[in-house]
Amino acid sequence: MSFVFAPAAPVAVPIAGGQDAFPVRRVYCVGRNYAAHAREMGFDPNREPPFFFCKPADAVVPVAQGQTLDLPYPPETANLHYEIELVAAIGQGGANISVNNALQHVWGYAVGLDMTRRDLQMKMREAGRPWELGKAFDQSAPIGPLHPAASVNGIDQAAIWLQVNGVDKQRSDIGKLIWSVAETIAYLSKYFRLEAGDLIYTGTPEGVGPVVRGDTMTGGVDGLGTLSVRMV
Numbered sequence: 001m002s003f004v005f006a007p008a009a010p011v012a013v014p015i016a017g018g019q020d021a022f023p024v025r026r027v028y029c030v031g032r033n034y035a036a037h038a039r040e041m042g043f044d045p046n047r048e049p050p051f052f053f054c055k056p057a058d059a060v061v062p063v064a065q066g067q068t069l070d071l072p073y074p075p076e077t078a079n080l081h082y083e084i085e086l087v088a089a090i091g092q093g094g095a096n097i098s099v100n101n102a103l104q105h106v107w108g109y110a111v112g113l114d115m116t117r118r119d120l121q122m123k124m125r126e127a128g129r130p131w132e133l134g135k136a137f138d139q140s141a142p143i144g145p146l147h148p149a150a151s152v153n154g155i156d157q158a159a160i161w162l163q164v165n166g167v168d169k170q171r172s173d174i175g176k177l178i179w180s181v182a183e184t185i186a187y188l189s190k191y192f193r194l195e196a197g198d199l200i201y202t203g204t205p206e207g208v209g210p211v212v213r214g215d216t217m218t219g220g221v222d223g224l225g226t227l228s229v230r231m232v
Contacts, residue, residue: 011060013089013110013199016145016225022089022107025197027055027141028188029085029114033178033203040206050179050187053131055114059141060199068228073213074137077117080231082211083204084162084170084219086155087112088181089146093195102182105194109152111144111220111227114201118210141201144227152223156180162219164211172205174221179203 012021031051032043063069073080091107114135121134149155155174162170179187181202188194211217213231220226 008058011057011062013060013062013143014064014145015108016065016147022146023197024057024060024199025195027057027060027199027201028192029053029055029135029201030179030184030203033184034172034176034205035178036172036176036206037204037208040208050184052188053135055136055141059136059139061139061142063142063144063227063229065145065225068216068230069142070232071115071139071142071229073231074115074117074140076133077119079117079119079210080212081116081118081208082162082164082169082217082219083114083116083208084160085112085114085201085204086158086160086174086181086221086224087143088185088200088202090185090194090198090200091196093193095189095193097186097189097194099182099186102185103149105185106149106181107196108146108148109155109221109224110146111224112199112201113142113217113219113227113229114204115140115142116208142227142229143199144225147224155221155223158222158224160205160219160221162207162217164209164215164217166218169209170205170207170219176205177203
């Protein structure tokens with residue numbers, strides 16, 4: 001069999017401290033997974049199970065440690081928001097995974113940004129329509145290098161933070177996730193068979209807000225380095 005045109009190369013996230021890379025298959029994102037963020041978005045976090053949306057794999061933009069990504073301001077929005085997140089990378093597939101076994105399916109972790117055209121997301125939400133225009137646009141998922149799970153200690157209580165132009169905007173810890181990484185994987189795997197190459201953006205804490213051209217976002221999760229993105 002031959003292709004009618006050359007297929008795109010897979011998006012690959014570099015592994016911290018090495019030459020290898022993690023090929024991306026799918027990108028799942030958890031919505032409103034920190035209580036304070038759910039409240040700032042106008043929802044009661046005690047009333048809903050986890051819910052998910054997806055980004056295309058080619059929305060992922062790897063950023064090397066110590067580098068700053070120049071990210072073009074996306075079209076058709078006047079209210080672009082940052083959302084700093086812990087990303088879990090799946091290395092072993094499975095369906096109907098138990099909470100007790102879920103972390104065995106995690107290859108590693110990274111720092112990610114879920115960039116959001118908030119005005120378009122809100123417009124779609126109010127109309128009862130899907131969020132793709134607000135969430136799944138080009139280059140909407142910058143990500144730092146992946147760290148193997150075995151090399152990361154205490155990720156379940158690690159600090160997560162983001163600054164814009166050196167000013168604190170988001171600061172929390174992974175222990176405040178409503179649904180833990182293990183619980184998220186178990187729940188998601190009831191609806192989708194997870195496979196090696198899947199990324200799960202696990203949710204953002206409170207403090208989301210807008211950025212404009214010229215702003216630099218620097219965020220991190222303790223033990224995973226930092227992620228730096230400049231809007232251009």
